[in-house]
Amino acid sequence: MYELKSVHKRYGLAKVALRKIDLTVRDREFLVIYGPAGAGKSTLLNILAGITKPTSGDVLRNGVSILRVPPEKRDAAMAFENYALYSHLSVGENLAFPLKARGIGRAEVEERVKRISGILGIGHLLDRRPGFLSGGQRQRVALGRAIIRPADIYLLDEPVGHLDAKLRHKIRAELKALAEDLSATVVFTTTSSREALALGDRVAVLNAGKLEQLGKPADLYHRPANAFVASFVGDPPMSFISVQPRRHDGRVDFVTADGMPVASLAAEAVSDLNEEVGSKIQVGFRSNEVRIAQESDSNALRGRVDVIENLGYMKIALVGIGNDQVSVSVPAGTSLGVGETVAIAFPRDAVHLFQNARAVTHATPSAGV
């Protein structure tokens, strides 16, 4: 088990890359660090590897500080997005290098090179030098070189970032299966929501050096702690409509600035909502929690189709409602045109509610509704 305790990292005087991060990497888990470019993902990985020293805070392995342990004495295998391979060695020799360096016998080296190169689809390239490979092929060799040897922890920094979508999908699945097979502890960084949700036993969402939320993929998706996580995890992102609360008879109704009702929740479900003047209250929806309704539906909100994204198996319509925009998943065969007026409906008591970007509740529908 690895623990980051209040790890803070500043580059120079002004640039804060990590802000007091507390994070545990459990044994044998696949932990994904997910965040936008510049969030601090590589810095966090480099601190676990010992390549970068935190400005303050501690890094523990099984309860003991490893801050003073140099990288070569930490049993961490690393793969970077732009990893330098040995240009004078063939792909096969590059893959075998970490094994030979550890005195592993020839038969086992051959066996492992065969297995890993097969998984990564580079078996036919074993005799080539890195200079004769494409960027995606080089990246697979670098990933192979990291995962080919047994290690206490595998630190993989956007290791499939250069690959095309099909290959990325394939290698993602293989990597997850391999990690499970080897009972490996993996920390994997990505900027892809889909990758984070597909791979992570747990996902840590990092934004501007801050740990926004750490949890299982389903928790992040269904119970985001704040509006950043809600709009960053899941594709399409959660949509928001700005509302004002109206209390009556033990319930709170949420209406738009034009007075259109959006949601209605029991007062006890929103006990954390305070009546702070000037606070921003938003109702959030996933695209599959909303549907196109009949114009005659008195409960529906009226909006205008701004954009239609055709995903082949379905479409995502972006519907403008007042100053907000809501994503709605619709079947592929639905004929909808940009500029068309539509009505949208959703379960009024199954919404995500945020106040000043922090989640107040993720209400589930009451029985019978």
Ligand SMILES: Nc1ncnc2c1ncn2[C@@H]1O[C@H](COP(=O)(O)OP(=O)(O)OP(=O)(O)O)[C@@H](O)[C@H]1O
């Ligand atoms: N050596 C450095 N000196 C100064 N600033 C740095 C240094 N390394 C990183 N930074 C800054 O620290 C922040 C975090 O960088 P980091 O590379 O950890 O982010 P990241 O999430 O891995 O980004 P990416 O996905 O683009 O690789 C960024 O603003 C980056 O510009």
